[in-house]
Amino acid sequence: MPLDHTHEAAATSWVESARDHPVFPVQNLPLGIFAPADGRPRIGTAIGACILDLAALAERLPEAVRPALAAPTLNALMDRPPAERVALRHAVFALLTDPARRAAAEPCLHAAADCTLHLPFAIGDYTDFYVGIHHATNIGRQFRPDNPLLPNYKHVPIGYHGRASSVRPSGVPVVRPKGQRKPPEAEQPVYGPCARLDYELELGVWIAQGNEPGDPIAIATAGDHVAGFCLLNDWSARDLQAWEYQPLGPFLAKNFHTTVSPWVITAEALAPFRAAQPPRPAGDPAPLPYLWDAGDQARGALAVDLEVLISTAAMRAAGLPPHRLSHGPATNMYWTVAQIVAHHASNGCDLRPGDLLGTGTISAPTPDGYGSLMELSTGGKTPVTLPSGETRSFLEDGDEVILAATARAAGFAPIGFGECRATVLPAR
């Protein structure tokens, strides 16, 4: 049965907190791994202020996915064919909307506030791309004043291999990294706490079924390999980065901690929020055929609003709410998700279920939408003033950074991505 989003849009859940819920209405049904107060991690879905235990309800869900529902990660479940993922969504949707199924499902609901959220996958590999052309231009100007956007940028989706071990779910504090840097006036490099700690606003892409080693993924079918999306903060030590990045790219400046929102916002839930990829500016090169698909250009972008907020220790002490640093749409991506998936596998590299791709920092063209503090503060030349009267060029210990995202489309209830936050702790 294909997905019928018009039918889904009109439905309401018997879970009262889900009605008009700004993040987790019944149209969202994100998948994740949660542990109730006294229980082991298991697969669930967020619904309003609750989490539904899907492992406990396996007998009422499609037979083909039952063995995978018993696992403490989503890897095996997302290794199932796309049609089975759709069937699972239908079945969970029916459980949560059909009053006749309420008696069976209700005992498997937990208050989300009493549960712990874990990483959704055992992550094999993490790769970070660079699709935010405004970010690439802004940051390139600071690292390479004469040559901000390198000539390969519009031909090849640039990326680097990140570190899977240090991807952490929302809420785990980030310890300020130490490292080697060369202050501008210094003759010799020094080792010590990072002095230019930054965040990066990105979307994360979770890989579903992979490809065989040696077999590229055709761009027209790249979407079948995407399980869903999360928010991703690629914490970055700019002083370490500036010193270490040539010629092999980011290394210790970006592998100490990466925060993800723990719910997988599935590709199925986001289907009504697909948008046309903005046309390439006149004069830009046409991508090579392996990166070009008309259907992807028509529906490959995401109508998702993104924002970054900060809360400092002084703001919290004064009772001030988090302050929004920037906001902008996810359509500010020069390359689509299908293009980065197809490119990653274009050499025969095998992607596997639970691999994580970062899009790269998504900045808008104007400062109110810049996705990193290095851009907002122009590398320290234009510090940002906060409601507490404090200023920030880079992050201080005690600062909490919160990323948020909401998908919006006319005729559909908005769906949110959930929490992606972490607080900076002093270096050890």
Ligand SMILES: O=C(O)/C=C/C(=O)CC(=O)CC(=O)O
């Ligand atoms: O242009 C550079 O040298 C620096 C690039 C980055 O900071 C890499 C990165 O993490 C990509 C991104 O988030 O867009």
Ligand SMILES: [Ca+2]
């Ligand atoms: Ca990044």
Ligand SMILES: [Mg+2]
């Ligand atoms: Mg990182």
